[in-house]
Amino acid sequence: MKIAILGTGAVGSSLGRRWGQAGHVVFYGALEPDAPDVMELVEQTGQSAKAGRCRDAVAGSDIVLLALPWEQVRSVLESAADLKEKILIDCINPMLSDLTDLQFGFDTSAAEQIAAWFPESHVVKAFNVLSSAAMQNAGFGSASASLFYCGADGEAKSVVRTLGEELGFEPVDCGPLRAARWLESMAMLYIHLAVFEGWGGDCAFKMLKR
Amino acid sequence: MKIAILGTGAVGSSLGRRWGQAGHVVFYGALEPDAPDVMELVEQTGQSAKAGRCRDAVAGSDIVLLALPWEQVRSVLESAADLKEKILIDCINPMLSDLTDLQFGFDTSAAEQIAAWFPESHVVKAFNVLSSAAMQNAGFGSASASLFYCGADGEAKSVVRTLGEELGFEPVDCGPLRAARWLESMAMLYIHLAVFEGWGGDCAFKMLKR
Numbered sequence: 001m002k003i004a005i006l007g008t009g010a011v012g013s014s015l016g017r018r019w020g021q022a023g024h025v026v027f028y029g030a031l032e033p034d035a036p037d038v039m040e041l042v043e044q045t046g047q048s049a050k051a052g053r054c055r056d057a058v059a060g061s062d063i064v065l066l067a068l069p070w071e072q073v074r075s076v077l078e079s080a081a082d083l084k085e086k087i088l089i090d091c092i093n094p095m096l097s098d099l100t101d102l103q104f105g106f107d108t109s110a111a112e113q114i115a116a117w118f119p120e121s122h123v124v125k126a127f128n129v130l131s132s133a134a135m136q137n138a139g140f141g142s143a144s145a146s147l148f149y150c151g152a153d154g155e156a157k158s159v160v161r162t163l164g165e166e167l168g169f170e171p172v173d174c175g176p177l178r179a180a181r182w183l184e185s186m187a188m189l190y191i192h193l194a195v196f197e198g199w200g201g202d203c204a205f206k207m208l209k210r
Numbered sequence: 211m212k213i214a215i216l217g218t219g220a221v222g223s224s225l226g227r228r229w230g231q232a233g234h235v236v237f238y239g240a241l242e243p244d245a246p247d248v249m250e251l252v253e254q255t256g257q258s259a260k261a262g263r264c265r266d267a268v269a270g271s272d273i274v275l276l277a278l279p280w281e282q283v284r285s286v287l288e289s290a291a292d293l294k295e296k297i298l299i300d301c302i303n304p305m306l307s308d309l310t311d312l313q314f315g316f317d318t319s320a321a322e323q324i325a326a327w328f329p330e331s332h333v334v335k336a337f338n339v340l341s342s343a344a345m346q347n348a349g350f351g352s353a354s355a356s357l358f359y360c361g362a363d364g365e366a367k368s369v370v371r372t373l374g375e376e377l378g379f380e381p382v383d384c385g386p387l388r389a390a391r392w393l394e395s396m397a398m399l400y401i402h403l404a405v406f407e408g409w410g411g412d413c414a415f416k417m418l419k420r
Contacts, residue, residue: 105395106316140418143353148399174399175407182402185315185395189358189384192392193417197385202420207403208350209413 001159004029004061006054006076010132011091012067013041015167018136020045022166027061029054029076055080063087063159065127070094070103070110074117083121087156090114090180091127093187099195102188111180115152122156124149125180126164129187131194131201138168138204145204146172148186150179172207211369214239214271216264216286220342221301222277223251225377228346230255232376237271239264239286265290273297273369280304280313280320284327293331297366299373300324300390301337303397309405312398321390325362332366334359335390336374339397341404341411348378348414355414356382358396360389382417
Protein backbone atom coordinates (compact mmCIF):
# COMPACT_ATOMS: atom_id res chain seq x y z
CA MET A 1 0.00 0.00 0.00
CA LYS A 2 1.05 3.59 -0.46
CA ILE A 3 1.13 5.28 2.91
CA ALA A 4 1.77 8.95 3.57
CA ILE A 5 3.15 9.63 7.03
CA LEU A 6 2.61 13.26 7.97
CA GLY A 7 5.09 14.07 10.70
CA THR A 8 8.48 12.51 11.38
CA GLY A 9 8.49 12.56 15.17
CA ALA A 10 8.49 9.51 17.42
CA VAL A 11 5.09 8.28 16.23
CA GLY A 12 5.52 8.89 12.51
CA SER A 13 9.01 7.44 12.40
CA SER A 14 8.09 4.36 14.48
CA LEU A 15 5.14 3.36 12.29
CA GLY A 16 6.81 4.53 9.06
CA ARG A 17 9.88 2.35 9.57
CA ARG A 18 7.78 -0.70 10.41
CA TRP A 19 5.39 -0.32 7.49
CA GLY A 20 8.29 0.33 5.17
CA GLN A 21 10.06 -2.77 6.40
CA ALA A 22 6.80 -4.70 5.92
CA GLY A 23 6.92 -3.82 2.22
CA HIS A 24 4.65 -0.78 2.00
CA VAL A 25 5.60 2.34 0.07
CA VAL A 26 6.08 5.06 2.67
CA PHE A 27 6.08 8.73 1.71
CA TYR A 28 6.94 10.99 4.62
CA GLY A 29 5.49 14.47 4.68
CA ALA A 30 7.76 16.91 6.52
CA LEU A 31 8.30 20.63 6.86
CA GLU A 32 11.95 20.11 5.92
CA PRO A 33 12.16 16.95 3.82
CA ASP A 34 15.88 17.49 3.21
CA ALA A 35 16.83 17.65 6.88
CA PRO A 36 19.47 15.04 7.83
CA ASP A 37 17.20 13.26 10.34
CA VAL A 38 14.45 12.91 7.74
CA MET A 39 16.88 11.58 5.14
CA GLU A 40 18.20 9.07 7.67
CA LEU A 41 14.63 8.00 8.48
CA VAL A 42 13.89 7.48 4.77
CA GLU A 43 16.96 5.28 4.48
CA GLN A 44 15.91 3.20 7.52
CA THR A 45 12.39 2.81 6.10
CA GLY A 46 13.39 1.09 2.88
CA GLN A 47 14.30 1.46 -0.75
CA SER A 48 10.90 2.65 -1.90
CA ALA A 49 10.58 5.26 0.86
CA LYS A 50 10.85 8.97 0.25
CA ALA A 51 10.10 12.30 1.85
CA GLY A 52 8.57 15.51 0.55
CA ARG A 53 6.11 18.19 1.41
CA CYS A 54 2.94 17.04 3.16
CA ARG A 55 0.73 17.90 0.19
CA ASP A 56 2.86 15.80 -2.14
CA ALA A 57 2.91 12.89 0.29
CA VAL A 58 -0.89 12.98 0.47
CA ALA A 59 -1.26 13.27 -3.30
CA GLY A 60 0.91 10.19 -3.83
CA SER A 61 -0.74 7.90 -1.29
CA ASP A 62 -4.00 6.08 -0.57
CA ILE A 63 -3.59 6.10 3.19
CA VAL A 64 -2.49 9.04 5.31
CA LEU A 65 -1.24 8.69 8.87
CA LEU A 66 -1.76 11.92 10.81
CA ALA A 67 1.26 11.98 13.10
CA LEU A 68 1.21 15.73 13.55
CA PRO A 69 0.48 17.95 16.52
CA TRP A 70 -3.25 18.50 16.77
CA GLU A 71 -2.88 22.23 16.09
CA GLN A 72 -1.35 21.56 12.66
CA VAL A 73 -3.75 18.92 11.32
CA ARG A 74 -6.40 21.12 9.79
CA SER A 75 -4.10 23.52 7.95
CA VAL A 76 -1.84 20.75 6.67
CA LEU A 77 -4.78 18.77 5.31
CA GLU A 78 -6.34 21.89 3.80
CA SER A 79 -3.14 22.34 1.82
CA ALA A 80 -3.64 18.92 0.23
CA ALA A 81 -5.25 19.03 -3.19
CA ASP A 82 -7.68 16.17 -2.88
CA LEU A 83 -8.63 13.92 0.02
CA LYS A 84 -11.42 12.12 -1.80
CA GLU A 85 -11.56 8.46 -0.71
CA LYS A 86 -8.27 8.78 1.15
CA ILE A 87 -8.07 6.85 4.40
CA LEU A 88 -6.96 9.18 7.19
CA ILE A 89 -5.53 7.31 10.16
CA ASP A 90 -5.91 9.60 13.16
CA CYS A 91 -3.60 8.64 16.02
CA ILE A 92 -3.73 12.09 17.62
CA ASN A 93 -4.60 12.90 21.20
CA PRO A 94 -5.45 16.59 21.55
CA MET A 95 -3.56 17.15 24.78
CA LEU A 96 -2.80 20.25 26.76
CA SER A 97 0.88 21.10 26.40
CA ASP A 98 1.61 20.03 30.00
CA LEU A 99 0.05 16.59 29.32
CA THR A 100 -2.33 16.87 32.29
CA ASP A 101 -5.55 16.61 30.30
CA LEU A 102 -7.22 16.67 26.92
CA GLN A 103 -8.19 19.98 25.34
CA PHE A 104 -11.72 18.74 24.66
CA GLY A 105 -13.79 15.60 24.74
CA PHE A 106 -17.01 13.97 25.91
CA ASP A 107 -19.29 15.18 23.11
CA THR A 108 -16.63 15.38 20.42
CA SER A 109 -13.16 14.08 19.61
CA ALA A 110 -10.22 14.89 17.37
CA ALA A 111 -11.33 12.16 14.99
CA GLU A 112 -14.88 13.46 14.72
CA GLN A 113 -13.66 17.00 14.11
CA ILE A 114 -11.32 15.85 11.34
CA ALA A 115 -14.16 13.90 9.74
CA ALA A 116 -16.38 16.99 9.85
CA TRP A 117 -13.68 19.15 8.24
CA PHE A 118 -12.90 16.63 5.49
CA PRO A 119 -16.10 14.68 4.80
CA GLU A 120 -14.76 13.32 1.49
CA SER A 121 -12.12 11.28 3.37
CA HIS A 122 -12.52 8.17 5.53
CA VAL A 123 -11.26 8.83 9.04
CA VAL A 124 -10.21 5.87 11.18
CA LYS A 125 -9.12 6.46 14.76
CA ALA A 126 -6.30 4.05 15.55
CA PHE A 127 -2.86 3.77 17.18
CA ASN A 128 -3.67 6.60 19.62
CA VAL A 129 -3.51 4.36 22.72
CA LEU A 130 0.02 3.15 21.96
CA SER A 131 3.34 4.73 22.90
CA SER A 132 6.03 4.92 20.25
CA ALA A 133 7.81 2.11 22.12
CA ALA A 134 4.72 -0.07 21.82
CA MET A 135 4.39 0.87 18.15
CA GLN A 136 7.91 -0.41 17.58
CA ASN A 137 7.14 -3.74 19.25
CA ALA A 138 3.65 -5.07 19.92
CA GLY A 139 4.96 -7.98 21.98
CA PHE A 140 4.93 -8.05 25.77
CA GLY A 141 6.24 -11.47 26.72
CA SER A 142 3.83 -13.96 25.19
CA ALA A 143 1.05 -11.34 24.92
CA SER A 144 0.40 -8.79 22.20
CA ALA A 145 -0.95 -5.31 22.69
CA SER A 146 -4.42 -4.56 21.38
CA LEU A 147 -5.04 -2.10 18.56
CA PHE A 148 -8.24 -0.21 19.33
CA TYR A 149 -9.78 1.43 16.28
CA CYS A 150 -13.07 2.90 15.13
CA GLY A 151 -14.56 4.64 12.14
CA ALA A 152 -17.60 5.09 9.94
CA ASP A 153 -16.33 3.25 6.86
CA GLY A 154 -16.04 -0.52 7.06
CA GLU A 155 -13.57 -0.89 4.20
CA ALA A 156 -11.27 1.78 5.60
CA LYS A 157 -11.39 0.11 9.00
CA SER A 158 -10.54 -3.21 7.41
CA VAL A 159 -7.44 -1.70 5.79
CA VAL A 160 -6.29 -0.22 9.11
CA ARG A 161 -6.99 -3.49 10.88
CA THR A 162 -4.69 -5.29 8.44
CA LEU A 163 -1.99 -2.65 8.83
CA GLY A 164 -2.13 -3.25 12.59
CA GLU A 165 -2.11 -7.02 12.32
CA GLU A 166 0.97 -6.85 10.09
CA LEU A 167 2.77 -5.17 13.00
CA GLY A 168 1.64 -7.83 15.49
CA PHE A 169 -1.26 -6.04 17.17
CA GLU A 170 -4.51 -7.75 18.11
CA PRO A 171 -7.28 -5.70 16.54
CA VAL A 172 -10.29 -4.55 18.56
CA ASP A 173 -12.98 -2.93 16.42
CA CYS A 174 -14.56 -0.30 18.67
CA GLY A 175 -17.36 0.52 16.26
CA PRO A 176 -18.45 3.94 15.00
CA LEU A 177 -16.22 7.01 14.86
CA ARG A 178 -17.81 8.48 17.98
CA ALA A 179 -16.02 5.77 19.98
CA ALA A 180 -12.98 8.00 19.42
CA ARG A 181 -14.24 10.06 22.37
CA TRP A 182 -13.65 7.14 24.65
CA LEU A 183 -10.41 6.11 22.94
CA GLU A 184 -8.97 9.60 23.38
CA SER A 185 -9.88 9.54 27.08
CA MET A 186 -8.36 6.09 27.40
CA ALA A 187 -5.21 7.45 25.79
CA MET A 188 -5.23 10.28 28.32
CA LEU A 189 -5.22 7.68 31.10
CA TYR A 190 -2.42 5.80 29.34
CA ILE A 191 -0.32 8.94 28.96
CA HIS A 192 -0.99 9.88 32.57
CA LEU A 193 0.21 6.44 33.72
CA ALA A 194 3.29 6.63 31.50
CA VAL A 195 4.31 10.18 32.41
CA PHE A 196 3.06 10.75 35.94
CA GLU A 197 2.60 7.31 37.55
CA GLY A 198 5.93 5.76 36.68
CA TRP A 199 4.92 3.33 33.94
CA GLY A 200 7.01 4.84 31.13
CA GLY A 201 6.36 3.93 27.52
CA ASP A 202 6.89 0.18 27.69
CA CYS A 203 3.30 -0.65 28.53
CA ALA A 204 0.11 -1.15 26.56
CA PHE A 205 -3.50 -2.19 26.99
CA LYS A 206 -4.73 -5.60 25.95
CA MET A 207 -8.31 -6.78 25.83
CA LEU A 208 -8.51 -10.18 27.48
CA LYS A 209 -11.24 -12.61 26.39
CA ARG A 210 -12.42 -16.04 27.49
CA MET B 211 -12.69 -5.88 57.12
CA LYS B 212 -16.28 -4.75 57.50
CA ILE B 213 -17.67 -3.97 54.07
CA ALA B 214 -21.07 -2.48 53.33
CA ILE B 215 -22.36 -3.34 49.88
CA LEU B 216 -25.08 -0.91 48.85
CA GLY B 217 -27.10 -2.60 46.13
CA THR B 218 -27.67 -6.29 45.54
CA GLY B 219 -27.67 -6.36 41.75
CA ALA B 220 -25.10 -8.12 39.57
CA VAL B 221 -22.21 -5.95 40.73
CA GLY B 222 -23.00 -5.87 44.46
CA SER B 223 -23.73 -9.57 44.64
CA SER B 224 -20.63 -10.56 42.62
CA LEU B 225 -18.20 -8.62 44.80
CA GLY B 226 -20.12 -9.27 48.02
CA ARG B 227 -20.00 -13.03 47.60
CA ARG B 228 -16.31 -13.01 46.81
CA TRP B 229 -15.32 -10.74 49.68
CA GLY B 230 -17.50 -12.73 52.06
CA GLN B 231 -15.90 -15.96 50.91
CA ALA B 232 -12.48 -14.30 51.40
CA GLY B 233 -13.32 -13.79 55.07
CA HIS B 234 -14.60 -10.24 55.17
CA VAL B 235 -17.74 -9.24 57.04
CA VAL B 236 -20.24 -8.21 54.39
CA PHE B 237 -23.31 -6.14 55.27
CA TYR B 238 -25.65 -5.69 52.31
CA GLY B 239 -27.72 -2.54 52.15
CA ALA B 240 -30.98 -3.12 50.29
CA LEU B 241 -34.37 -1.52 49.85
CA GLU B 242 -35.99 -4.81 50.87
CA PRO B 243 -33.51 -6.69 53.04
CA ASP B 244 -36.01 -9.48 53.71
CA ALA B 245 -36.66 -10.26 50.04
CA PRO B 246 -35.94 -13.91 49.18
CA ASP B 247 -33.17 -13.11 46.71
CA VAL B 248 -31.36 -10.94 49.25
CA MET B 249 -31.64 -13.63 51.94
CA GLU B 250 -30.26 -16.17 49.48
CA LEU B 251 -27.37 -13.84 48.65
CA VAL B 252 -26.57 -13.42 52.34
CA GLU B 253 -26.44 -17.18 52.73
CA GLN B 254 -24.10 -17.54 49.73
CA THR B 255 -21.84 -14.80 51.10
CA GLY B 256 -20.99 -16.50 54.38
CA GLN B 257 -21.86 -16.95 58.02
CA SER B 258 -20.97 -13.43 59.08
CA ALA B 259 -22.92 -11.77 56.27
CA LYS B 260 -26.16 -9.94 56.79
CA ALA B 261 -28.52 -7.51 55.10
CA GLY B 262 -30.34 -4.42 56.29
CA ARG B 263 -31.20 -0.90 55.33
CA CYS B 264 -28.46 1.03 53.57
CA ARG B 265 -27.99 3.43 56.49
CA ASP B 266 -27.45 0.55 58.90
CA ALA B 267 -25.03 -1.18 56.54
CA VAL B 268 -22.98 2.03 56.30
CA ALA B 269 -23.05 2.60 60.06
CA GLY B 270 -21.73 -0.90 60.72
CA SER B 271 -18.87 -0.86 58.18
CA ASP B 272 -15.53 0.82 57.46
CA ILE B 273 -15.74 0.39 53.71
CA VAL B 274 -18.76 1.07 51.52
CA LEU B 275 -19.13 -0.26 47.98
CA LEU B 276 -21.51 1.90 45.97
CA ALA B 277 -23.21 -0.63 43.72
CA LEU B 278 -26.29 1.49 43.18
CA PRO B 279 -27.68 3.25 40.13
CA TRP B 280 -26.06 6.66 39.82
CA GLU B 281 -29.38 8.43 40.42
CA GLN B 282 -29.72 6.88 43.89
CA VAL B 283 -26.22 7.44 45.26
CA ARG B 284 -26.58 10.89 46.71
CA SER B 285 -29.89 10.36 48.52
CA VAL B 286 -28.84 6.98 49.89
CA LEU B 287 -25.58 8.36 51.28
CA GLU B 288 -27.33 11.43 52.68
CA SER B 289 -29.51 9.07 54.69
CA ALA B 290 -26.42 7.61 56.36
CA ALA B 291 -25.67 9.11 59.76
CA ASP B 292 -21.93 9.53 59.49
CA LEU B 293 -19.49 9.01 56.63
CA LYS B 294 -16.44 10.38 58.46
CA GLU B 295 -13.32 8.43 57.44
CA LYS B 296 -15.39 5.82 55.61
CA ILE B 297 -13.86 4.52 52.42
CA LEU B 298 -16.38 4.80 49.58
CA ILE B 299 -15.58 2.50 46.67
CA ASP B 300 -17.24 4.01 43.61
CA CYS B 301 -17.70 1.49 40.81
CA ILE B 302 -20.48 3.48 39.12
CA ASN B 303 -20.61 4.56 35.51
CA PRO B 304 -23.19 7.29 35.06
CA MET B 305 -24.67 5.97 31.83
CA LEU B 306 -27.63 7.01 29.78
CA SER B 307 -30.39 4.44 30.17
CA ASP B 308 -29.86 3.14 26.61
CA LEU B 309 -26.14 2.54 27.35
CA THR B 310 -25.03 4.60 24.35
CA ASP B 311 -23.04 7.18 26.31
CA LEU B 312 -22.21 8.69 29.67
CA GLN B 313 -24.45 11.38 31.15
CA PHE B 314 -21.46 13.64 31.82
CA GLY B 315 -17.69 13.61 31.79
CA PHE B 316 -14.54 15.37 30.60
CA ASP B 317 -14.32 18.00 33.36
CA THR B 318 -15.99 15.96 36.08
CA SER B 319 -16.86 12.38 36.94
CA ALA B 320 -19.19 10.44 39.20
CA ALA B 321 -16.33 9.91 41.64
CA GLU B 322 -15.44 13.58 41.83
CA GLN B 323 -19.08 14.54 42.37
CA ILE B 324 -19.45 12.04 45.20
CA ALA B 325 -16.27 13.35 46.82
CA ALA B 326 -17.60 16.91 46.59
CA TRP B 327 -20.91 15.90 48.19
CA PHE B 328 -19.31 13.93 51.01
CA PRO B 329 -15.91 15.51 51.72
CA GLU B 330 -15.56 13.74 55.06
CA SER B 331 -15.31 10.36 53.28
CA HIS B 332 -12.47 8.91 51.20
CA VAL B 333 -13.67 8.15 47.68
CA VAL B 334 -11.77 5.58 45.62
CA LYS B 335 -12.83 4.92 42.04
CA ALA B 336 -12.38 1.20 41.34
CA PHE B 337 -14.04 -1.84 39.75
CA ASN B 338 -15.91 0.33 37.24
CA VAL B 339 -14.09 -1.12 34.20
CA LEU B 340 -15.06 -4.71 35.04
CA SER B 341 -18.20 -6.61 34.10
CA SER B 342 -19.88 -8.68 36.80
CA ALA B 343 -18.51 -11.76 35.01
CA ALA B 344 -14.98 -10.39 35.33
CA MET B 345 -15.63 -9.51 38.97
CA GLN B 346 -16.54 -13.13 39.60
CA ASN B 347 -13.32 -14.39 38.03
CA ALA B 348 -10.26 -12.23 37.34
CA GLY B 349 -8.55 -14.98 35.35
CA PHE B 350 -8.40 -15.10 31.57
CA GLY B 351 -6.28 -18.11 30.74
CA SER B 352 -2.88 -17.44 32.30
CA ALA B 353 -3.53 -13.68 32.45
CA SER B 354 -5.33 -11.65 35.11
CA ALA B 355 -7.47 -8.61 34.51
CA SER B 356 -6.19 -5.28 35.76
CA LEU B 357 -7.93 -3.33 38.51
CA PHE B 358 -7.71 0.36 37.65
CA TYR B 359 -8.26 2.62 40.65
CA CYS B 360 -7.67 6.21 41.70
CA GLY B 361 -8.33 8.49 44.63
CA ALA B 362 -7.03 11.32 46.78
CA ASP B 363 -6.25 9.33 49.92
CA GLY B 364 -3.26 6.98 49.83
CA GLU B 365 -4.37 4.79 52.73
CA ALA B 366 -7.85 4.33 51.29
CA LYS B 367 -6.35 3.42 47.92
CA SER B 368 -4.08 0.90 49.61
CA VAL B 369 -7.09 -0.80 51.22
CA VAL B 370 -8.91 -1.01 47.89
CA ARG B 371 -5.79 -2.29 46.18
CA THR B 372 -5.59 -5.14 48.71
CA LEU B 373 -9.29 -5.92 48.30
CA GLY B 374 -8.66 -6.22 44.56
CA GLU B 375 -5.53 -8.34 44.90
CA GLU B 376 -7.42 -10.76 47.18
CA LEU B 377 -9.77 -11.39 44.25
CA GLY B 378 -6.91 -11.99 41.81
CA PHE B 379 -6.76 -8.63 40.04
CA GLU B 380 -3.52 -6.90 39.12
CA PRO B 381 -3.70 -3.41 40.59
CA VAL B 382 -2.98 -0.33 38.49
CA ASP B 383 -2.85 2.87 40.56
CA CYS B 384 -4.14 5.58 38.23
CA GLY B 385 -3.30 8.44 40.57
CA PRO B 386 -5.55 11.27 41.73
CA LEU B 387 -9.34 11.11 41.83
CA ARG B 388 -9.65 13.16 38.66
CA ALA B 389 -8.34 10.14 36.74
CA ALA B 390 -11.90 8.86 37.28
CA ARG B 391 -12.87 10.99 34.27
CA TRP B 392 -10.75 8.81 32.06
CA LEU B 393 -11.72 5.59 33.84
CA GLU B 394 -15.40 6.31 33.33
CA SER B 395 -14.80 6.94 29.61
CA MET B 396 -12.77 3.76 29.40
CA ALA B 397 -15.68 1.94 31.03
CA MET B 398 -17.98 3.46 28.43
CA LEU B 399 -15.79 1.94 25.72
CA TYR B 400 -15.80 -1.39 27.56
CA ILE B 401 -19.60 -1.39 27.89
CA HIS B 402 -19.94 -0.40 24.24
CA LEU B 403 -17.74 -3.32 23.20
CA ALA B 404 -19.64 -5.73 25.46
CA VAL B 405 -23.15 -4.64 24.47
CA PHE B 406 -22.87 -3.36 20.89
CA GLU B 407 -19.73 -4.92 19.38
CA GLY B 408 -20.30 -8.54 20.34
CA TRP B 409 -17.76 -8.98 23.11
CA GLY B 410 -20.22 -9.80 25.91
CA GLY B 411 -19.15 -9.68 29.54
CA ASP B 412 -16.32 -12.21 29.48
CA CYS B 413 -13.64 -9.71 28.61
CA ALA B 414 -11.47 -7.28 30.55
CA PHE B 415 -8.59 -4.87 30.10
CA LYS B 416 -5.09 -5.72 31.20
CA MET B 417 -2.12 -3.38 31.32
CA LEU B 418 0.84 -5.14 29.73
CA LYS B 419 4.35 -4.21 30.86
CA ARG B 420 7.88 -5.14 29.85
